[in-house]
Amino acid sequence: MSAARDAGRRIVIRRPRKTQEKHHGGAWKIALADLMTALMALFLVMWIISNASPQELQGLAEYFRTPLAVALSNGDRDSASTSVIPGGGTDPAHVSGERARVDLRSEKLPDDVRRTLMELRFRIESAIQGDPQLWELRDQVRFEFIPDGLRIQLLDTEKRSMFELGSDRLAEDLRHLIRAIAPLLNELPNAISITGHTDSLIYAAGDQGYSNWELSAGRANACRRELVAGGLDSEKMLRVIGMGDRLPIPGSRPGDAVNRRISLEILSDAAAARIRSGGRTEPLQALQER
Template sequence: MGKGERQIIIRRPRSVHDGHHGGSWKIAMADLMTALMALFLVLWMISTASPQELQGLAEYFRTPLAVALAKGDRDSASTSAIPGGGPDPAHVSGELARVDLRTQSLPSDVRRTLVELRQNIETVVRAAPELRDLLEQMRFEMTPEGLRIQLLDTESRPMFRLGSDRVAPYMRDLLRTIAPLLNELPNRVSISGHTDSLLYAGGDAGYSNWELSADRANASRRELVAGGLDNAKLLRVIGMGDRVPLPGSAPGDPVNRRIALLVLSEQAAARIQAASQPWILQAVRE
């Protein structure tokens, strides 16, 4: 470059390209919008639901996943799940049982009281280390007559000695733990015993499943009374033999060896008492 010549400097802006982000942000955005739409829909449904529907919804979401997949009763409920849950249908974590309030006809105040009773029983049993495992052998079910609490046998942990009405120690402790809680309500109580379909050697002509189921129901009554249950609350103690197997079970399954405690609604108790009134018997004869 000669003297006096001007030096020319050309500055060219450096081209900067943003990194390639792809379309992953769109997927994330779509997921977020979907979740928000679902949330707003749930909030809207809850805001328009009646108190009864909200109670039913709460009970539905208390259902353990294993029970829901097995189509067993909720609750729990259900607690033990009948049917479903593995080689032994009584062994399902946490079912204890479903109380499906959507199809029941009990008055809402009665239903609420019985649901609270079920929750109290679960809480007390779960708090006792020696009884906690028995929750898997309990089934709760809301019926038009009231709250049914079923105590189920398993091969590994029977409630009674085989072929006998002798109560196992843990069954005795469970019944005596439940008894004070039943006293907290004015409802009457019905007890029914059930067996599997295995017959005695002598058939039904001698001591049979009819007697065994009735004896076991009465043995359970004695343990409840020993635990503090007011004897005046007992309205019925019956044996059903093997005639009412659990839905989804085979007649010989261990879960059919069970005791059912039915906490009766006022209307159900009145129907049982009215069945023996003289005017009804007279009407039948006519």
């Protein structure tokens, strides 16, 4: 009976099949190679930057600050942005009246003049970077290219003032800065314009006595005297004016410290000729021939 029962059983033998795993394609190797390439490029860029001069760093920064639309059209970057950091945002170094007046003129700064003024900017920035005392003022010095030339703004802050309160007496830091800039300005034949600005805080007598008009003009003239004392040829000085508190920086309150500022403009020949001719657009030579 047992034999019959065993004969009715079905014996199943399972043998494992030998299968070969499919190849995964090595996609992770490609991702790893891309990562290593990117890291190598990053380290290479960091090495180059660490050995670059201040002028090369500035040129690199200007390249990456150029808006794409301007780069594609070979246009003027300054006319496409109103940002203190070119590329976006509001420019506290501009005032609405000045921007409107600039925009009304269709002229552009010639490329050769712009290159010359760019080199001047590099030299000034290098002087600031190389002096520990001036380095502390770096956030109070702003550069801007305008159709008339190069504008250098010297701004007050709440913590550091360029002048004694209510006075045209220069602080020692500003005196040191101007003495460092003067020889560099003297390297170019360009004429120079100085404009003084104040905040809206008024004197007790208002505009009837000594006011922000006199203060702004006095501070502009104090800078002129210090530039000449620092070695600037006085014949290069074309215009010294005071604007009082009438041109506050956009986005600021009239009483903010940033509105207390001095604007130095290194003028192009065309801008200087226009000022000498009283603002007329005719060539200076034609006016002189009359």
